[in-house]
Amino acid sequence: MNKHISPRLNRRAFVIGTAAVGAGLAIGLDLPFGGPALVRAADGSPEIGAWVVVRPDDTVVIRIARSEMGQGSLTGLAQLVAEELECDWTKVTTEYPTPGQSVARKRVWGDFSTGGSRGIRSSQDYVRKGGATARVMLIQAAADAWKVPASECRAENSVITHAPSGRTTTYGKVAEAAAKLTPPADVKLKDPKDWKLIGKGVNRLDTADKTTGAMVYGIDVKLPGMLNAAIKDCPVFGGKLKSFDEAKIANMKGVKRVVKVGDTAVAVVADTWWHAKTALEALPIVWDEGDNAKVSSESIAKWLAEGLDNSQPAYVGNKNGDAKAAIAGAAKKVEAVYSYPYQNHATMEPMNATALYTADKCEVWCGTQNGEAAFAAVLEASGLSAEKCDVHKVMPGGGFGRRGQTDYVRQAVIIAKQMPGTPIKLLWSREEDMAHGRYHPITQCKMTGAFDANNNLIALHYRLSGQSILFSLRPEALQNGMDPAAFQGVAQSGEAAFGYSVPNLLVEHAMRNPHVPPGFWRGVNVNHNAIYMECFMDELAQAAGQDPLEFRRKLMGNHPKHLAVLNAVAEKIGWNTPAPRGIYRGIAQVMGYGSYVAGAAEISVTDGSKIKVHRIVASTDPGYVVNPAQVERQVAGSFVYGLSALFYGGCTVKDGKIEQTNFDTYNSMRINEMPKVETVMMPSGGFWGGVGEPTIGVAAPAVLNAYFAATGKRIRQVPLRDQNITFA
């Protein structure tokens, strides 16, 4: 290999076998003296800007900063880059830059955080520019070689053509020269009407290895000399580790070390994880559980119920007119109290991370939704500086918000730090995963609606009481103490705006934060706000003696995009035609993550308690659809997650601990319970909304409203299993 083009591998870079992402995870830097800055991938191929590497065989490697966790963003982001790059899609592969490399290059790949349905919508602009920039450079390199103006050349399918002379070349042939050019200061992006690849339901780029067992998840990472750790953290949140009797397990097979992890947890390190877990279960541990051991679901419910009282302080999130006065003087009023429980993410792959610590280096391999947050956790736990740390992302077995947190990364580093030079793979048991979630927040909601003498809704008071995620996880995002995200779906404006106009409206939140740690759980606050609002909307329609769809429509005149998706599901489900015998319908709409969504369900009910969900029609207006096949899968998948939570979910607290321990007590729906999902995509353009989360909000209220249509009974609590209602 020519010395000049031989890559200088970043010493911290590491390639995991035949890892998920193309040729590997490694990206090297090569900054030759005296010449223009030329950056090379680990295999020596040149970078054409930070987002694109072109190999001599015309393979295009697209860099992805956000995390793939099943939602398909890896493929969608590659489509965005490839659209502007005009490359051959069949020769596209992807790789993850590491957070350490990004930090070393002044965060050239931007935000790594993959939550809030932001993966595509928050990076679409700069990744498309990354593709366009590379295209301009590649064309310029060809034009320079031919000594013709670049304006006479065009690119398509990785082939550059000089139209006047008919000459052609390929990206792979001009990549070396292109990489040496100065990138254009500005590039023009295509008009959406000219998109060829964006909007196409191309197959995912990461499927094959998921069907053969070859895909490497965090749990599968293998390093030479690696040991395995099992961990137990104090089951009462906020409690501490008092003591443990290491001697009792010291002679058990495979056991190498028993280590404290911070002041709350203990881990057993052994040759295999099975040995570590077996020994950990035999280890006598004494906890200092503290005052939180007195907390139960009952005590939390009582505290939250007090917050529903108007005399208690509350933050106002949305307001117009004078709702309290209008309600006081109304001809008729309707009141209802709803509640929503804690939920565990229960990703199929329990939390895990592999860490290797030495005095001058700390590396972690893990599935994470936020490479940079994991990186920060490595820095903090290792005590080493940024240039000595890195995180290598592997495929997570599900995220749903849980892997945006870094508790498991921190633990792995703390253990590894006590065994320098030995790679440690920390894996949580399912039981540990259930006990130490970052749970969907717990809330209650009292809603009061008031009508005038003509059955017009004149006032609505929406009073939430319960937990704030931001209070716990991002206190800097609070606004004078208020959690603006608590109002997702019922906010005045923005990406989760309320879709109804009510002359007198008061939406408020009495914040009460129990000791159980909350987290961002797919759909986040949209889940409960959509159930509360959309089920209560049905109650109001009933009180007014009106059809639930017509009642909503009258309040939605100023919200045409909300209305459009609602109309779409109504039409598709056949709302205005009678349902088949024994089938009942329910409808719901909400806005979240910048997208407008609606759902309509058809169910049947046996013996008043066995629900068969036959069909759910969903509609979404996310502005633009990058990959309709993946949008369909996200919609159907969100319903599985949302309906599992509705029917089977709910984490309860006893003696300060979570009571559910595994899938036998925290069940998840199966294929026999899956409704047929039909998705209507109606991108109206001009904005970029999210996809992974918004639709989860409409599944539960649509089904609950259908249940009322079938039985005349309102369900105001989740989960249904507590009310002896099950899937048929």
Added chain:
Amino acid sequence: MANLTINGKTFTLDVEPDTPLLWAIRENAGLTGTKYGCGIAQCGACTVHLDGVAMRSCGISVSEAEGKKITTIEGLASGETLHKVQEAWIAQDVPQCGYCQSGMIMAVAALLNEKPKPTDADIDEAITNICRCGTFQQVREAIHTIASA
């Protein structure tokens, strides 16, 4: 010590007889395609074939598996030729995160072996794996595609 026949190969493994087959496969035989999800035979992520029958390997001890023909996801293909379930999974983009899919594919392969043209009711009865991403609609469609081929 245990002698296990996995994917046609004999492994002599240094494991206690009560070790769950799942962990012997993953940690001792080094075949990590079979996944841990719950450890109590609820989720199906660890599904393998024992003498052709789909079983949850977390609930079977090594001693129970000795003498039986064990097939894991790595052994489903015939050499370079993927199993028809794997091919359909790729063609129809079934997996999302993919973590449960090794077990899902093994369960489906066993079903199709027994019932080449399963009805929806057959699928409902035989496929009880948990998928938190919610790929069920694609799983069902892919099974029918295979059956109608």
